Amino acid sequence: MNLKQLSQLLELSQTTISRALNGYPEVSEQTRLKVVEAARKHGYNPNSNARKLATGRAGSIGYVLPVGKNVDLDPHFVEFLSGLGEHALSREVDLSLTPAPFERETEAYRRIATSRSVDGVYLSSMRNDEQRIALVRGLGLPFLAHGRALAPSEGYACVDIDNEGAFYAATQLLLQLGHRRLAYINGDIDFTFAVHRLNGVRRALKDFGLPPESLQHHSAAMNEDNGYRLAMTLFRDTDASERPTAVLSASMFSTLGIVRALNQLGLRMPDDVSIITHDDVFPFLKPESFSVPLTTTRSSIRAAGARICERLVDIITGVETEPVQEIWPVELIVRGTTGPVPAERKRMRGRTTEAAE
Amino acid sequence: MNLKQLSQLLELSQTTISRALNGYPEVSEQTRLKVVEAARKHGYNPNSNARKLATGRAGSIGYVLPVGKNVDLDPHFVEFLSGLGEHALSREVDLSLTPAPFERETEAYRRIATSRSVDGVYLSSMRNDEQRIALVRGLGLPFLAHGRALAPSEGYACVDIDNEGAFYAATQLLLQLGHRRLAYINGDIDFTFAVHRLNGVRRALKDFGLPPESLQHHSAAMNEDNGYRLAMTLFRDTDASERPTAVLSASMFSTLGIVRALNQLGLRMPDDVSIITHDDVFPFLKPESFSVPLTTTRSSIRAAGARICERLVDIITGVETEPVQEIWPVELIVRGTTGPVPAERKRMRGRTTEAAE
DNA sequence: AAATCAAGCCAAAGCGCTTTGAAACTGACT
DNA sequence: AGTCAGTTTCAAAGCGCTTTGGCTTGATTT
Numbered sequence: 001m002n003l004k005q006l007s008q009l010l011e012l013s014q015t016t017i018s019r020a021l022n023g024y025p026e027v028s029e030q031t032r033l034k035v036v037e038a039a040r041k042h043g044y045n046p047n048s049n050a051r052k053l054a055t056g057r058a059g060s061i062g063y064v065l066p067v068g069k070n071v072d073l074d075p076h077f078v079e080f081l082s083g084l085g086e087h088a089l090s091r092e093v094d095l096s097l098t099p100a101p102f103e104r105e106t107e108a109y110r111r112i113a114t115s116r117s118v119d120g121v122y123l124s125s126m127r128n129d130e131q132r133i134a135l136v137r138g139l140g141l142p143f144l145a146h147g148r149a150l151a152p153s154e155g156y157a158c159v160d161i162d163n164e165g166a167f168y169a170a171t172q173l174l175l176q177l178g179h180r181r182l183a184y185i186n187g188d189i190d191f192t193f194a195v196h197r198l199n200g201v202r203r204a205l206k207d208f209g210l211p212p213e214s215l216q217h218h219s220a221a222m223n224e225d226n227g228y229r230l231a232m233t234l235f236r237d238t239d240a241s242e243r244p245t246a247v248l249s250a251s252m253f254s255t256l257g258i259v260r261a262l263n264q265l266g267l268r269m270p271d272d273v274s275i276i277t278h279d280d281v282f283p284f285l286k287p288e289s290f291s292v293p294l295t296t297t298r299s300s301i302r303a304a305g306a307r308i309c310e311r312l313v314d315i316i317t318g319v320e321t322e323p324v325q326e327i328w329p330v331e332l333i334v335r336g337t338t339g340p341v342p343a344e345r346k347r348m349r350g351r352t353t354e355a356a357e
Numbered sequence: 358m359n360l361k362q363l364s365q366l367l368e369l370s371q372t373t374i375s376r377a378l379n380g381y382p383e384v385s386e387q388t389r390l391k392v393v394e395a396a397r398k399h400g401y402n403p404n405s406n407a408r409k410l411a412t413g414r415a416g417s418i419g420y421v422l423p424v425g426k427n428v429d430l431d432p433h434f435v436e437f438l439s440g441l442g443e444h445a446l447s448r449e450v451d452l453s454l455t456p457a458p459f460e461r462e463t464e465a466y467r468r469i470a471t472s473r474s475v476d477g478v479y480l481s482s483m484r485n486d487e488q489r490i491a492l493v494r495g496l497g498l499p500f501l502a503h504g505r506a507l508a509p510s511e512g513y514a515c516v517d518i519d520n521e522g523a524f525y526a527a528t529q530l531l532l533q534l535g536h537r538r539l540a541y542i543n544g545d546i547d548f549t550f551a552v553h554r555l556n557g558v559r560r561a562l563k564d565f566g567l568p569p570e571s572l573q574h575h576s577a578a579m580n581e582d583n584g585y586r587l588a589m590t591l592f593r594d595t596d597a598s599e600r601p602t603a604v605l606s607a608s609m610f611s612t613l614g615i616v617r618a619l620n621q622l623g624l625r626m627p628d629d630v631s632i633i634t635h636d637d638v639f640p641f642l643k644p645e646s647f648s649v650p651l652t653t654t655r656s657s658i659r660a661a662g663a664r665i666c667e668r669l670v671d672i673i674t675g676v677e678t679e680p681v682q683e684i685w686p687v688e689l690i691v692r693g694t695t696g697p698v699p700a701e702r703k704r705m706r707g708r709t710t711e712a713a714e
Numbered sequence: 715a716a717a718t719c720a721a722g723c724c725a726a727a728g729c730g731c732t733t734t735g736a737a738a739c740t741g742a743c744t
Numbered sequence: 745a746g747t748c749a750g751t752t753t754c755a756a757a758g759c760g761c762t763t764t765g766g767c768t769t770g771a772t773t774t
Contacts, residue, residue, distance in 0.1 A: 003761060012724090013724045014724090014761080015725080015762085018761070019723090019762090026721075026723080027721095027723080031722080043471060044471070045471035046472065046762095047410070047473050047759085047761065048474040049410040049415065049473060049474070049759085049760080050759070050761040052406040052410075052761090053406040053410050053730065053759090054729055055763095058406065060453070065438075067439065067443045074435070074641060075641065078432060078438075085424045086425070088456045089456040095422075096452070096454075097442065097454065099451075099452070101446065110402075114358075114400060114401070116404050116406060222641075223641040224641060225646055228646060253641055253642070256642075260646070260648055263620070283580070284580040284582075285580070285581055285610070285613075286581070286582065289581050359729095359731085361730075370754045371732090371754090371755095373753060376732090383751080383753085385752065388752080403731065403732095404729085404730050405731095407729070407731040407759090409731090410729085410760065411730080412732065413759075
């Protein structure tokens, strides 16, 4: 059933049907009701491709999905997607994923833009040598970034969390607890979020008057394996005198591995080692669920997804005109894995045990 | 730049340009080269909506994305998607995700079908009371199921793994090791995969001549929390005489929690408890990475994604005509978490230790 | 009673592509 | 020279929708 057939059936013009269905005022309430009813009854839905062609609007937002043997679509993405989807629903937009290997990414964006298959795109996993902002802008494709680029640092719309502030606060807490030898098991430093976080940690150290050497920094993809491996390097393969007394971790997945290493080495949290992790809020992996509840910096990546969908639609429809950079504050939630530095432990044992309980 | 402009530029008809670009034989190699070159140079890409309208093909496969406060898009999905994307790329198709809350799912499929926005859909997370097969078939929408329904059991195309066989084999192994009191921490029993797996476990017990009571079965969403909770019920809240000596687990996430519970209770694998887990092969969470490497049944959900994309495209293009049910065998990989039943442990200690090393 | 106006409807012109059916041009064969 | 098959090109008709501009009507104003 298409528009023409329906119009013949109702003995009305296609124009009227179209207007009735799309809520234009030029049609009487009476006919509208009749039309809507008939459409429902005969299961008429406008052909989406015809409509897209006629209006020039695609009704969907796009994302170039990195694929390839070495690219793991990680759980962060799906959680983000989940939020996006939740909001997409209420705005009646679809998500269109265009798979592309990393090296052909540019081509993919170009094709998306010239073929008008989506109304706008969101960019995520911003890298240090970010090229996409200039690219999609040049292509005239509306966009919204999840995260920020190093350069240009402004002039484009984005939603990001205050990574630097979060890790500044986390580091500060550890320093206040007396820790002086820290380690940071960071994510891949090619991504800007990792740079921002590292900046936060370093700034906190500096403000506290500690030398850069007080921090051991390791960067690797955020997963269990790397967490384990790096923790082993820190605590098994390092001289006792140089071992950190506290570890910052960029993700719950890394922390899974760190905790395994500590267990294996017989080190206890927080008595021997304090840990602070960034928590993106995964419903299937909660900081409260660890053997010792994790102290975390927390920001829901799912909420970011929802917000990004909302704003991207606003940008596409012209509601939002100026490129605003929206930076979300991050909570620091103290649970059981942070305690005083070991040297001070004895005179505070009562308190520590209680906190770790 | 659109087709008309390009045709004027080259002083050729739109027909010829279109044919040249789409590789039809009616155009001389010479003109084709000229056209392709010009298109590249001027950055011409056919408007995808116009093309879709004209051909009636959408060039994308669809998925109705369940959203809602209580629906967590889980890591299984993203890994699956990753495989799908990998293959989609080579076939030049996009993925179109239509978010829909569970209760309005039917409506979403209906809209997808009548609006012709995708060429076909895949269905996943098959439920016991599966309605979607009849629905999409009735709508004339080509489809491919990931997993099988209970009814109808055949007559539709699907890709599934041999869940029953996998858990039969896993159970058999445990029985051969002397275990007689088993527990199965299953996924949500509303899904058919969970039913099939339970059938496998029960059949193995029966074939071995054990009564149904030898199995304690628990069903819940597969996550860390539930794994922990259910393991606690089994090992802390149950009389010692009734405690299982071996646990089957439906997912690595549940097992994460089970292991945490066992650690907390001071129970060791495999000396006190044997564990077999189903592993969907997540790059970020590997069975080898557990404190004791996990014995698993293994089948890559990512590979399933790639295969499903491949076959769905074949179904859409008419290459595949008969609905075939493709069932993949599942490997059983013995690592460190399976050993003889505790009672027999003493006289076999040497071997167990070795296996668990 | 004529003039004005809004409400409700319509015919037709796009949107940018693919595809049909026909035309024009080649050379080769009678 | 005339015919024919094969090649290369084209004009025009869709695909199913939205939207412009205009046409009727009946009611309201002058």
